Amino acid sequence: MTFLHTADWQLGMTRHYLDADAAHAYTAARHEAVERIGTLAAEVDAEFVVVSGDVFEDHRVSSKIVRRTLDALAGYGIPVYLLPGNHDPFDAAGIYRSRTFAQSCPDNVTVLSGAGVHRVRGGVELVAAPWSHKQPGADLVAAQVAGLPPADTIRIMVGHGGVDALTPGGDEALIGLSTLENAVNDGLLDYVALGDRHSVTSVGATGRVWYPGAHEVTNFDHIEQQPGHVLAVTLRRTGSSREVDVVPHRVGQWSFQTISADIAGRADIEALRTRLDDIPDKPRVVLRLRLVGSVSVTEGAVLDELLDECADRFASVTRPDGPDDLVVVADDADLDDLGVGGYVREAAEELFERTGCTDVDEARTARDALALLHRLTGRTR
Numbered sequence: 557m558t559f560l561h562t563a564d565w566q567l568g569m570t571r572h573y574l575d576a577d578a579a580h581a582y583t584a585a586r587h588e589a590v591e592r593i594g595t596l597a598a599e600v601d602a603e604f605v606v607v608s609g610d611v612f613e614d615h616r617v618s619s620k621i622v623r624r625t626l627d628a629l630a631g632y633g634i635p636v637y638l639l640p641g642n643h644d645p646f647d648a649a650g651i652y653r654s655r656t657f658a659q660s661c662p663d664n665v666t667v668l669s670g671a672g673v674h675r676v677r678g679g680v681e682l683v684a685a686p687w688s689h690k691q692p693g694a695d696l697v698a699a700q701v702a703g704l705p706p707a708d709t710i711r712i713m714v715g716h717g718g719v720d721a722l723t724p725g726g727d728e729a730l731i732g733l734s735t736l737e738n739a740v741n742d743g744l745l746d747y748v749a750l751g752d753r754h755s756v757t758s759v760g761a762t763g764r765v766w767y768p769g770a771h772e773v774t775n776f777d778h779i780e781q782q783p784g785h786v787l788a789v790t791l792r793r794t795g796s797s798r799e800v801d802v803v804p805h806r807v808g809q810w811s812f813q814t815i816s817a818d819i820a821g822r823a824d825i826e827a828l829r830t831r832l833d834d835i836p837d838k839p840r841v842v843l844r845l846r847l848v849g850s851v852s853v854t855e856g857a858v859l860d861e862l863l864d865e866c867a868d869r870f871a872s873v874t875r876p877d878g879p880d881d882l883v884v885v886a887d888d889a890d891l892d893d894l895g896v897g898g899y900v901r902e903a904a905e906e907l908f909e910r911t912g913c914t915d916v917d918e919a920r921t922a923r924d925a926l927a928l929l930h931r932l933t934g935r936t937r
Contacts (some may be wrong), residue, residue, distance in 0.1 A: 557680060557710060560597050561787040563608035563751025565590060566643055566768040567625055568617035571872075573842070578871040581839065584808055587624060593786055594632040600805075601786045604676060608751030608768070609641025609687070609716030612651050618654040630662035637682060639668045641716040641751055645687040661863050668714060671700055681707070683745070685715040693728055697748075698735045701887045704744045710793050713739070713748040719759050733760050740764050746791050746798060756782040756804050764800050772808040776844050784808020809873070812842045819849040819882055825859050834865055842872045848881040870898040 567586060574582055580675050597605055612621070629636045640646040651657055661667075668674060675681055683704065685696040697715035712919040713736070721733040722850065729749070736789055739745045740762045747890070750759070754766040754774050766787060772784040785804040792799040813835070828847075843866065859882075866873045911918035 557598055557792075558714075558788060558790040560593060560600070560605045561608065561747075561749045561766065561768050562605065562771055563641075563749075563768050563791050564610045564754055564774075565607065565715070565772075566613045566770070566774065569622050569774065571842075573874045574872050576918050578842075581871065582810065585808075585840065586772045588630070588782070589807045589809070590625060590628045591631070593771065594628065594765055596786060596788070596805055597632055597634060602634065602788065603680075605632060605636045606682070606714055606749050607636070607638050608652075608710065608714055608749045609639045610643040610751060611638050611641075612644040614643055615649050615651050615654075617651060622651065622654070622656050623660045623915060624805070626657070626660045626662060626665065629665050632664065634664065634838070636665045637668055637674070637684075637714070638665065639672070639684060639714050639716060639751065640686040640688070640909060645689050647689045671696070673704075673711075679708075680710045681712070683711055683713045685713070687716060690720035691729070695729065695732055695735070697731045701735055701744065703740045703873050706737070707746065708817055710746045710791050710794075712743065712791075713745050715748065716751040718752055718763075719750070721759065722753070722757070733765070736760070736765050737762055743796075743798070746793060747789055747800060749789075754783050756785045763802070766802060768804075770808075773810050775810050776812040776814050776842075778814050778851045780812070784810070809837075810840045810842070811837075812844070814844045814846065816846040816848075819847050819851055819855075819859065821851065822855055822858065823863060825851075825855060828859075829862055832862075835870075838869045839871055840875070841870050844874050844875055844876065846881070847848050854877065889918065908909045 565586070568591070569586070570579060571582065594792045597609070611625070624774040629703075638652075640650065640652060644651050644797065646652055646667070652669060666674070668682065668686050671684055671686060673681050673683050684701050685700045697713060697719070702714065707785050712751065715731060718727070718730050719733050720730040723730055736745070736748050737760050740748070743931040746764065748765040750765065750767050754770040755767070756769040759767070768787040769785050770783045771786060773780060779881065782804070784806055788803045788805055790801040815831070817824065817831070819825060832843075845863075863873060
C-alpha cells in the first residue's frame, strides 16, 4: 500500500522581504505545489494523501485560498486526510469550521478532527492526534498510542509537533520519541506521519518516523536544509513480516539561499558577480547576502550597482539585520577616481572630509553621497 505524506503547507503565508510581484509569484508557486502533489499521487499510484497539520497559515486566510485549495484537492481523485495542526487547530474560530470550508469541501477530503482511529479501507487505519487549540499542554500523540490494541491492520499515526529528541526544552506538548519507537517495535504502528518540521527528516532508528518538510520552501537554507518535498511511503505487512519504503519527491520550485562572501576589493566583487550569475532560475530564488570585509567608496559603489542588478533579477535580495559587517572606508583614490573638476570636485572633497566625521550618521551619509557621485559620473565600471 502506497500513500503520500506531506505537511506544513501553511497556505496564506507571506514573507515581508518580498515585493508585491515576488509575493504574488511565491503565493502562486505554493498553490502550484499543491497541484503537483496530486499529479505525483497518480504517478506513484498512491491510494490516499495525508497532510500532517498546518494546511493553512491561520484562521484568517481568505475564502479564495480555501476554495482554490479544496478545488485542487478534489482534482486528486483519491482520499485526502487533513490533520488540524498548531497553525490551523480545530477550534471554534478555526478554518475547518468556517462556512466557506464546509460549503466547498469535496467528498474525497476528510478532516481528522476527531482523535483516534479512522478506517481508510479494510486493512488500513489512520490514528489521528489533531490539535483542538493552540496550546495542548500534553503529548497528543502519546495519548493516542496509549490506547491502541494489537491489530493485523496497517496503522499510520498522524501527528503534529516537535519531537523531544530534536527539540530542546521541557515543553509538555513535545512528542516522545521513545513512545513512538516502542509502538513501532511492538507492531502497534507501521508508520508515523508527523508535521511541524519544514525539512525532510527521519527521526530515530526505526526508519518509520518521518517529517516530510514543507511542500515549498519557507525559510533560508541555514534553517531548512531539505524543503519542498513530499514523501511517497510504501508499507507491506504480511503476518509478522513488515516492510517500509520512504522516497522523497521534490514538488517545490523556489529556493531561499544564503550567500556569504569576503569582500576586500574589485576582484572579490567580480567573483561575487560570477557566483550570482551562475545561480539558475533567478526569479524563484530569494537571496540573503552576508558580506564581510572592507572596501573603498568607489568599490562600494560598484558593489551597490551589482546589488541593484540582483534586485531586478532575483525574487528578492536581503541583508542580515543589525550592524553591517562590510565596512566602507574613503581614501584619496576615491577622489582621483572621479575624474571631475570645478564645483563637482569641490563638493566631492567636502564629502570626503565629512567621511571622517566623528558623527557616525553624518559620516555614513557622506560616504553614501560620495558613492552616488561615483555612480552618476559613470566611474564605477
